[in-house]
Amino acid sequence: MLQKLLSAILVCVSVAGCLSCGKTASHYVYAAIPNASQLAVFREDPYSGILTQLQESPYTVGNGARSVVIHPSGKYLYVANPGQGENDISLFDINSDGTITEVTPRTPTDSQPLMLVMDPAGNYLYCANAGANTVSVYSIYTGSATATQQTGSLTLVKTSPVNGTSGQGIGLTPLSMAISPSGDYLFVSGPQQPVGLIGVFRLTSGILTQVSLTGTADSEPISLAVNPAGTFLYAANFTGNSISTYSISSGTLTQVQVLEDNQKNPAWLTLDPTGSYLYVANQGSNNIGTYTITSGTGVPVPVTDSPFASEAQPSFVAADPNGKYLYIGNTGTSAGVQAFGASSGSLNSIATYSVGNGALSIAVLQ
Numbered sequence: 133m134l135q136k137l138l139s140a141i142l143v144c145v146s147v148a149g150c151l152s153c154g155k156t157a158s159h160y161v162y163a164a165i166p167n168a169s170q171l172a173v174f175r176e177d178p179y180s181g182i183l184t185q186l187q188e189s190p191y192t193v194g195n196g197a198r199s200v201v202i203h204p205s206g207k208y209l210y211v212a213n214p215g216q217g218e219n220d221i222s223l224f225d226i227n228s229d230g231t232i233t234e235v236t237p238r239t240p241t242d243s244q245p246l247m248l249v250m251d252p253a254g255n256y257l258y259c260a261n262a263g264a265n266t267v268s269v270y271s272i273y274t275g276s277a278t279a280t281q282q283t284g285s286l287t288l289v290k291t292s293p294v295n296g297t298s299g300q301g302i303g304l305t306p307l308s309m310a311i312s313p314s315g316d317y318l319f320v321s322g323p324q325q326p327v328g329l330i331g332v333f334r335l336t337s338g339i340l341t342q343v344s345l346t347g348t349a350d351s352e353p354i355s356l357a358v359n360p361a362g363t364f365l366y367a368a369n370f371t372g373n374s375i376s377t378y379s380i381s382s383g384t385l386t387q388v389q390v391l392e393d394n395q396k397n398p399a400w401l402t403l404d405p406t407g408s409y410l411y412v413a414n415q416g417s418n419n420i421g422t423y424t425i426t427s428g429t430g431v432p433v434p435v436t437d438s439p440f441a442s443e444a445q446p447s448f449v450a451a452d453p454n455g456k457y458l459y460i461g462n463t464g465t466s467a468g469v470q471a472f473g474a475s476s477g478s479l480n481s482i483a484t485y486s487v488g489n490g491a492l493s494i495a496v497l498q
Contacts, residue, residue: 160230164493181457204254208284212245239286242299251315256338260306266299269338289338310356317383321353328353343383349390355400359407364430368398399447404455409477413446422477435477453498463490
């Protein structure tokens with residue numbers, strides 16, 4: 133069951149990590165394609181949402197490339213490679229035209245690095261290792277390149293207790309992670325039965341200190357998202373077919389609601405940049421659920437006409453920095469990236485861009 137879940141997880145960066153990137157004439161969209169060990173790169177027209185794949189794309193990355201995250205500076209990105217015999221993290225410089233250049237060697241990590249998230253300041257990179265039940269923490273060098281150190285390079289932060297070769301044991305098999313907007317807390321979900329678990333960790337100079345380990349309101353929380361104010365956490369429960377809402381107070385989670393709206397296998401969720409709308413990729417229903425977030429209570433309420441039909445098996449959803457467009461990674465017969473226009477939570481399909489295999493993680497650079 134875990135392997136089935138892991139293959140469905142669309143692990144990624146927290147897209148919030150790149151929402152404050154520098155302005156450019158075009159935006160750029162980066163999509164990890166695990167089955168081909170590639171990274172597809174598109175130029176986004178910020179006025180229409182239309183994508184154009186760069187001539188140099190797709191790029192070859194590590195085996196099974198599954199999660200991509202962009203540094204807040206917009207200068208470099210990272211890809212987690214959990215493929216057999218790989219288990220490492222790639223670093224790429226981002227050029228002014230959106231093209232990328234890999235900086236080697238790759239950074240080794242624990243078994244099955246399935247998800248990356250970064251603190252909002254871009255000081256630390258966190259890597260969830262499902263094969264070792266650990267989270268590895270790396271400091272990010274942002275100074276000028278030297279003969280021995282490349283800008284953007286990773287250095288392992290020593291942590292204790294250790295479970296595995298490089299990561300801190302967290303007491304659960306990580307499915308998803310989310311970081312608070314303040315960078316003070318890391319939330320990690322796991323698929324333990326009969327309900328899931330969410331671990332809360334306080335972050336101090338990259339070091340994780342466990343605050344709590346909470347049984348969730350429903351099973352297998354496969355995706356987590358925190359609102360911009362850092363006051364609510366949302367969990368997509370893959371086999372529970374529901375969305376859970378938790379309030380956050382000093383890192384402590386309190387259940388607010390479990391929303392069951394007859395959609396199957398919610399595989400990924402994300403909030404728009406303002407925190408006003410929640411978007412959910414329902415892999416088993418072939419649609420995107422959209423919700424208005426109730427002010428004060430954080431409760432999601434379905435938008436009129438939601439859900440909106442998508443290509444088969446939508447498994448990841450990312451909002452562009454302006455909140456005007458959504459990009460969906462699909463893993464069905466029309467595997468690729470689907471673009472939607474978004475207005476007050478309502479969606480209209482723009483186009484689907486084939487990449488030959490399922491896109492399981494998407495990051496957007498402005």
